[in-house]
Amino acid sequence: xxxxxxxxxxxxxxxxxxxxxxxxxxxxxxxxxxxxxxxxxxxxxxxxxxxxxxxxxxxxxxxxxxxxxxxxxxxxxxxxxxxxxxxxxxxxxxxxxxxxxxxxxxxxxxxxxxxxxxxxxxxxxxxxxxxxxxxxxxxxxxxxxxxxxxxxxxxxxxxxxxxxxxxxxxxxxxxxxxxxxxxxxxxxxxxxxxxxxxxxxxxxxxxxxxxxxxxxxxxxxxxxxxxxxxxxxxxxxxxxxxxxxxxxxxxxxxxxxxxxxxxxxxxxxxxxxxxxxxxxxxxxxxxxxxxxxxxxxxxxxxxxxxxxxxxxxxxxxxxxxxxxxxxxxxxxxxxxxxxxxxxxxxxxxxxxxxxxxxxxxxxxxxxxxxxxxxxxxxxxxxxxxxxxxxxxxxxxxxxxxxxxxxxxxxxxxxxxxxxxxxxxxxxxxxxxxxxxxxxxxxxxxxxxxxxxxxxxxxxxxxxxxxxxxxxxxxxxxxxxxxxxxxxxxxxxxxxxxxxxx
Numbered sequence: 001x002x003x004x005x006x007x008x009x010x011x012x013x014x015x016x017x018x019x020x021x022x023x024x025x026x027x028x029x030x031x032x033x034x035x036x037x038x039x040x041x042x043x044x045x046x047x048x049x050x051x052x053x054x055x056x057x058x059x060x061x062x063x064x065x066x067x068x069x070x071x072x073x074x075x076x077x078x079x080x081x082x083x084x085x086x087x088x089x090x091x092x093x094x095x096x097x098x099x100x101x102x103x104x105x106x107x108x109x110x111x112x113x114x115x116x117x118x119x120x121x122x123x124x125x126x127x128x129x130x131x132x133x134x135x136x137x138x139x140x141x142x143x144x145x146x147x148x149x150x151x152x153x154x155x156x157x158x159x160x161x162x163x164x165x166x167x168x169x170x171x172x173x174x175x176x177x178x179x180x181x182x183x184x185x186x187x188x189x190x191x192x193x194x195x196x197x198x199x200x201x202x203x204x205x206x207x208x209x210x211x212x213x214x215x216x217x218x219x220x221x222x223x224x225x226x227x228x229x230x231x232x233x234x235x236x237x238x239x240x241x242x243x244x245x246x247x248x249x250x251x252x253x254x255x256x257x258x259x260x261x262x263x264x265x266x267x268x269x270x271x272x273x274x275x276x277x278x279x280x281x282x283x284x285x286x287x288x289x290x291x292x293x294x295x296x297x298x299x300x301x302x303x304x305x306x307x308x309x310x311x312x313x314x315x316x317x318x319x320x321x322x323x324x325x326x327x328x329x330x331x332x333x334x335x336x337x338x339x340x341x342x343x344x345x346x347x348x349x350x351x352x353x354x355x356x357x358x359x360x361x362x363x364x365x366x367x368x369x370x371x372x373x374x375x376x377x378x379x380x381x382x383x384x385x386x387x388x389x390x391x392x393x394x395x396x397x398x399x400x401x402x403x404x405x406x407x408x409x410x411x412x413x414x415x416x417x418x419x420x421x422x423x424x425x426x427x428x429x430x431x432x433x434x435x436x437x438x439x440x441x442x443x444x445x446x447x448x449x450x451x452x453x454x455x456x457x458x459x460x461x462x463x464x465x466x467x468x469x470x471x472x473x474x475x476x477x478x479x480x481x482x483x484x485x486x487x488x489x490x491x492x493x494x495x496x497x498x499x500x501x
Contacts, residue, residue, distance in 0.1 A: 001114075001124050001309065001402070002311050002313055002356075002402040002403060003124070003402075006122045006123070006124045007124055009121060009124075010064060010123050010124045013064060014062055014063050017062075017063020017064065017067075018062050018063035018064070019063075021061075021063045021066060025058070025061075045057070045343075046058060047302075047304065048065075048069070049070075049072055049298075049299055050069060050305065051066065051068035051125065051128065052065075052072070052110070052126040052127060052128060053075055053079075053110045053302065054302060054304065054305025055299075055302045055303065055304045056305060056306070057304075060306065064125045067127065068128060068130060070295060071095060071102040071104075071128070071130045072127075072128050072130070072298075073294075073295035073296065073297075073298040073299045074102065074265060074295040074298055075093055075104045075106070075128050075130065076110075076298035076301060077288070077294035077295060077297045077298025078106070078265060078286075078288070078294060079106040079110065080298070080301045080302075081263075081286075081288050081294075081297075081420075082106075082261065082286050082288075082495075083106060084419035084420075084421050084422070086422075087421055088107075088108060089261045090105065090106070090107040090255065090260050090261070091105070091106045091107075091260060091261050092104070092246055092249070092260045092261070092262050092263065092280075092282070093105070093106065093265070094242065094246070094262055094265070094266075094276065095265055095269065095294075095295070096136055096137070096242070096264070096268040096271075096272055097266045097268070098136050098138045098154075098156075098157065098267065099134070099139065099154040100132050100133060100134055100139075100154075101132070101133050101241075101242045102130050102131070102132050103130070103131045103132075103133070103245040103246050104128060104129060104131070104249070105129070105249045105255075110128055112126050112127065112128060112129065112367070113126075113127055113128075113129045114126055114356070114365075126307075131245035131248060131249060133151075133244060134151035134152030134154065135150050135151045135238045135241040135242050136151075136154070136172065136268060137161075137171065137176075137267060138157070138161060138172070138173065139151035139152070139154055139155075139171055139238065140153040140155055140169045140170065141169075141170040141172065141174070141175060141211075141234045142170075143215055143218075146218060146219075148234050148236075149237065150234055150237045151238075153169075154171075155168045155169050155171045160191075161173040161174045162174050162203045162204050162207045163177050163191075163199045163200045163201065163203055163204045164192075164200075165191045165193075165197055166191075166193075170204070170207045170208065172234070172235070172238050173268070174203075174204035174207065175208075175232075175238075176268075177199060177201055177204050178208055178231045179228065179231055179232060179443065180442050180444060180450075181271045181443060181473070181482050182271070182480055183456065184198040184201060185198070186456075186475050186480070187199050208227060212225070212227050212230045228444045228449070231444075232446060235272075235275075236446075239272055239275050239276050239279060240279070243276060243280060246280060253389070254388060258280065258281035258282060258283075260280075261282065261284045261286060262276065262277045262280070262282045262284070262286070263288075264276075264285055264291065265287070265292070265294040266292065266294070267292050267478070267479065269479075270287055270291070270292075270479050271480060271481075271482050273285050273287065273482075273498070274470070274482060274484040274487050274498065274500065275446070275484060277500055278484070278500055282500075283500050284497070284498070285497075285498040286420060286495050286498075287495060287496040288494060289459075289494055289495065289496075291479060292478035293478060301412065301416070302412065303409045303411055304344060304409070305407065305408070305410070306335055306338045306339055306407075306408045306410075307405060307406060307407040308334055308335055308406055309331075309404070309405040309406075310404050310405075311402065312324070312327070312355075312401045312402060312403050313401070313402060314400070314401055315360075315398050315399065315400055315401070316357060316378065316379060316382075316398075316400070317398075320401075321378075324355065324404060325376065327404050328353045328404055331353075331404065331405070332351055332353065332406050334406075335351060335407070336349055336351065338408070339408045344410030344411070348410055349410055349411075351406060351407070351408050351409070352369050352407040352409070353376070353405075353406050354368060354369050354404070354405040354406070354407065355368050355378050355382075355404055356401065356402040356403035356405065357378065357382045357399055357402070358399070358402065359386075359397040360398045362394070365403075366382065366385050366386060368381050368382045368385055379399060382399060420492050420494065420495045420497060423492050423493065424490060424492060424497050427465050427490065429465050429467045429490055430465055430466065431467050431468075431469070432457070432466045432467060434455045436461065436462075437457050438456055438458045438461065439455075440452075440454060440455055440456060441456050442454065443471060445471055445485055454471045454472060454473060455472050455473070456472075456475060457472060458476070459474055459475065459476035459496075460476060460477075462474075462491050463491070464493055467489065467490050467491075468483060468488070468489045469483070469487070470483035470484050470485050470486060470487035470489075471485045472489075474489065474496065481496065484500075487500050488500075
């Protein structure tokens, strides 16, 4: 790419990361037959998730391509299971993990950024546009200077939140436990020194009572806040923290947040999804059956990707357009040849042709894909993208092409079947009787207070078409989903389809 300094920093980062990655991969391959290594069209394929959401083979995998590979798997997972090419509803992905929340947006194609700054290091490498905020299940809860704070510090896995029985600090998980949004009897018994004990509700309660006294002593209200109000106050702060990067991806770029669908996943996503959607004005939430392990599921669904790029540094004019298209044609044929070698041919290969363009005198380049109308009018596409991003166009400036790039995508699946939206339209739904609940539990909800007989349904006992109305909880082996009052959930073959009033 054009720009020597970021390219030099990227090369240095790659030189640091790749040997460590290779050492790990060598250890991985030692446990397998030698045939597993290398590209075998007929034998098993070993592929790795890249930061741009595509799978790459061993020969093309490097440290630079692996930086965001974990969150990228989740983006691919929700994009491929939630997108409908006919209805074209844009989707926000909310991945609530242990220490952080990853947020992204999908509108028919992955939003990729080509220059990012991570921990002060500027990297030039294609990465999915994922915003991370320090608010997850393990984010520490503190009261400082009259403010409720959730994060950025994390309790981590060791010692973990207070309820993990290892003397850890108060965290978001403790708050959910206190509010009844986690049920110890359904949660794995893997805590304490023996790693065989359940979650410790009492440890969370003792720690919250201590912080509650501090909070009530610090304010001048006529009445003290109840313990539930204080605990829920921390959850509200955590939810608002998670909403911040979502607004940056939508409203800050001219998209109406309320017109999106929220795809919630990650271990703690189901406990926060309804309230976050409500804060953002979103009416529909999708929670996949495998939502707590959707990053891993996304790996299985992802497409193989191979891309080539060359520096260019020329003006985009009518005279120069033909040589630029010729260079794209050459890269296209090289990309297709490589994907053919990897076992992808014909309609299973999709090619994206791009120019990295900027106005003369500026240093902000945008990677542009021309409209798929056969004309490849990159100038019109660049001006449209520039206006959308910055709100204006520099009409008097010439356009410079910094780089030419071709990305080839080998489709892993021809089709992933019917979309969840068309399935819901045709589904025969029936309201589930509360008697079908496995148990009841006391749960705190905003504006309602404690609902002592909140029904708890086991997902495995529900059938396609079953409809639940909040307040309720839905639990399976890897996640807990909280339905707030006014929410309605329909179980489809692959999703929980939730609508809010």
